[in-house]
Amino acid sequence: MGKIGVIGSGTWGTAIAVLLNNNGHQVDLWSAIPQEIEEMRSTHKHKNLPEVTLPDSIRYTADLEEAMKEKDMLVLSVPSVFVRSTARRMKEFCPQGQIIVDVAKGIEEDTLKTMTEIIQEEIPQCEPAVLSGPSHAEEVSRGLPTTCVAGSRKKRIAEAVQSAFMSPVFRVYTSPDVLGIEVGAALKNVVALAAGAADGLGYGDNTKAALITRGIAEISRLGMAMGGSFQTFAGLTGIGDLIVTCASMHSRNRRAGILIGKGYTMEEAMKEVQMVVEGVYSARAALALSKKYSVPMPIVEAVNQVLFEGKPAKDAVTDLMMRDRRIENTSLPWEE
Ligand SMILES: NC(=O)c1ccc[n+]([C@@H]2O[C@H](COP(=O)([O-])OP(=O)(O)OC[C@H]3O[C@@H](n4cnc5c(N)ncnc54)[C@H](O)[C@@H]3O)[C@@H](O)[C@H]2O)c1
Numbered sequence: 217m218g219k220i221g222v223i224g225s226g227t228w229g230t231a232i233a234v235l236l237n238n239n240g241h242q243v244d245l246w247s248a249i250p251q252e253i254e255e256m257r258s259t260h261k262h263k264n265l266p267e268v269t270l271p272d273s274i275r276y277t278a279d280l281e282e283a284m285k286e287k288d289m290l291v292l293s294v295p296s297v298f299v300r301s302t303a304r305r306m307k308e309f310c311p312q313g314q315i316i317v318d319v320a321k322g323i324e325e326d327t328l329k330t331m332t333e334i335i336q337e338e339i340p341q342c343e344p345a346v347l348s349g350p351s352h353a354e355e356v357s358r359g360l361p362t363t364c365v366a367g368s369r370k371k372r373i374a375e376a377v378q379s380a381f382m383s384p385v386f387r388v389y390t391s392p393d394v395l396g397i398e399v400g401a402a403l404k405n406v407v408a409l410a411a412g413a414a415d416g417l418g419y420g421d422n423t424k425a426a427l428i429t430r431g432i433a434e435i436s437r438l439g440m441a442m443g444g445s446f447q448t449f450a451g452l453t454g455i456g457d458l459i460v461t462c463a464s465m466h467s468r469n470r471r472a473g474i475l476i477g478k479g480y481t482m483e484e485a486m487k488e489v490q491m492v493v494e495g496v497y498s499a500r501a502a503l504a505l506s507k508k509y510s511v512p513m514p515i516v517e518a519v520n521q522v523l524f525e526g527k528p529a530k531d532a533v534t535d536l537m538m539r540d541r542r543i544e545n546t547s548l549p550w551e552e
């Protein structure tokens with residue numbers, strides 16, 4: 217068993233620390249917020265995972281150097297907007313060849329870079345990898361069966377991540393399609409906002425199925441234009457994660473969407489959810505990418521109009537329904 221530093225003790229980082237601890241690793245869990253560490257140390261509780269008692273065997277620390285020292289692997293689990301600043305702080309303590317597994321899901325708005333691209337840029341000496349898939353912290357921390365994908369261009373690194381995380385309740389596949397994984401992870405949050413808004417408007421399962429299906433069509437079109445593989449978007453980190461995020465009451469993106477569908481503003485919805493709503497940060501980046509790669513993304517466009525231009529969610533759905541008529545299957549010719 218190895219030594220692993222989990223950098224970021226939000227809901228997901230803490231669930232991952234519990235999972236890795238249960239796998240027999242020595243885990244250090246770090247937070248940028250010392251009070252958070254103090255609270256976990258003294259109460260053995262995380263405010264967003266009330267059903268879980270945090271084990272004594274995890275070391276809770278606010279000292280970044282300590283959390284990173286002599287580790288077989290690091291997991292970077294801060295929300296996507298803090299990935300660059302945290303990676304910058306990590307650089308000086310990071311040895312050559314250190315594996316850093318990103319678990320945040322987002323695209324940087326200003327640069328349109330993925331999380332592993334940011335990590336590699338800030339910490340050139342490291343080996344970045346990604347772990348993604350349909351995995352709500354509330355369920356992982358309770359040991360409910362979950363599947364994910366470990367992505368790295370290098371097989372040995374993907375397999376090292378797979379070995380560290382794999383357990384009877386956490387099955388891990390490997391993939392070299394890091395870009396495809398990261399695009400799917402970031403964009404499913406934007407579509408989940410739309411699915412939540414449909415729920416908030418009182419629409420039904422038909423609407424949800426339409427958003428999921430047309431959503432993955434948009435995501436895969438963009439992802440393939442960027443160099444990702446179709447199989448990835450049909451897999452756990454694509455359609456799999458999109459389904460769970462659009463359907464689960466654990467999803468912060470869906471919950472924020474529900475409130476927006478009920479008439480809350482984006483700011484009011486984010487405040488109410490009280491945890492990071494990544495889709496709000498990725499929505500503009502997704503729209504910019506759709507323009508950059510000339511890929512039409514009507515759901516992403518509609519979400520941007522609702523979030524940032526004050527368009528009522530109901531009107532956005534009507535406009536999506538009334539777009540120009542289209543053919544769904546373009547691979548078969550019509551009969552004369
Ligand atoms: N929660 C899940 O089920 C889940 C599952 C898979 C992936 N993710 C992804 O993991 C990432 C983190 O999500 P989360 O659920 O832990 O969010 P969260 O809302 O629980 O994270 C909040 C945490 O961010 C950290 N933070 C606050 N300010 C910071 C700063 N200035 N610098 C560094 N860290 C700071 C604090 O530790 C705080 O607890 C997101 O990208 C999310 O998409 C979450």
Ligand SMILES: O=P(O)(O)OC[C@H](O)CO
Nearest residue numbers: 349350351466467468469
């Ligand atoms: O709660 P959400 O909407 O941020 O989704 C969490 C995870 O990404 C689900 O796999």
